Amino acid sequence: MGVTALCPGTFDPVTNGHLDIIERAARRFDAVVVGVLDNAAKQPLFPVEDRVRMLEELTRGLAGVEVDRFSGLLVDFAKRRKVDVVVKGLRSEADFAYEQQMAQMNRHVGDVETVFLATSPTWSFLSSTLVKEVARMGGDVSGLVPPLVATRLAAALGAGR
Numbered sequence: 214m215g216v217t218a219l220c221p222g223t224f225d226p227v228t229n230g231h232l233d234i235i236e237r238a239a240r241r242f243d244a245v246v247v248g249v250l251d252n253a254a255k256q257p258l259f260p261v262e263d264r265v266r267m268l269e270e271l272t273r274g275l276a277g278v279e280v281d282r283f284s285g286l287l288v289d290f291a292k293r294r295k296v297d298v299v300v301k302g303l304r305s306e307a308d309f310a311y312e313q314q315m316a317q318m319n320r321h322v323g324d325v326e327t328v329f330l331a332t333s334p335t336w337s338f339l340s341s342t343l344v345k346e347v348a349r350m351g352g353d354v355s356g357l358v359p360p361l362v363a364t365r366l367a368a369a370l371g372a373g374r
């Protein structure tokens with residue numbers, strides 16, 4: 214039986230950094246579930262349906278990758294989808310401090326293991342929050358997100374202005 218990995222996140226919006234981790238996970242595991250968090254309390258710019266659709270389009274060419282959404286606890290979703298391991302990217306020591314805490318909690322609460330992949334140096338400064346801030350203030354986000362996401366960002370922010 215193959216090993217299934219879960220790449221979870223808010224993906225508001227998906228960046229080149231996220232896609233790098235998903236692609237690397239797809240090369241090393243037999244199947245990958247990309248889990249998009251549906252949590253209105255986070256007040257995302259993009260509704261969960263849009264975040265899922267963008268990820269589906271961007272991962273279409275990747276064998277064994279499937280996009281799904283979840284709400285509630287990650288460990289419950291991991292059990293439901295029968296994933297073997299959670300995969301997260303680590304950009305920095307600051308990420309490590311937070312991610313280690315979450316990994317330990319997920320192990321405690323649901324016996325779910327987490328594997329960390331070091332973020333490619335090209336993307337270690339990248340976050341969805343900063344991408345949105347730059348785009349909101351008229352900066353150029355091409356090269357940080359796929360063209361599809363840049364277009365959707367411009368439309369979403371334009372509509373809100």
Ligand code: PNS
Binds near residue numbers: 221285
């Ligand atoms: O892209 P993000 O926002 O860094 O992803 C965070 C995410 C979705 C992985 C995390 O918030 C999460 O797992 N949320 C689900 C709720 C949960 O299980 N909380 C306890 C984690 S210890």
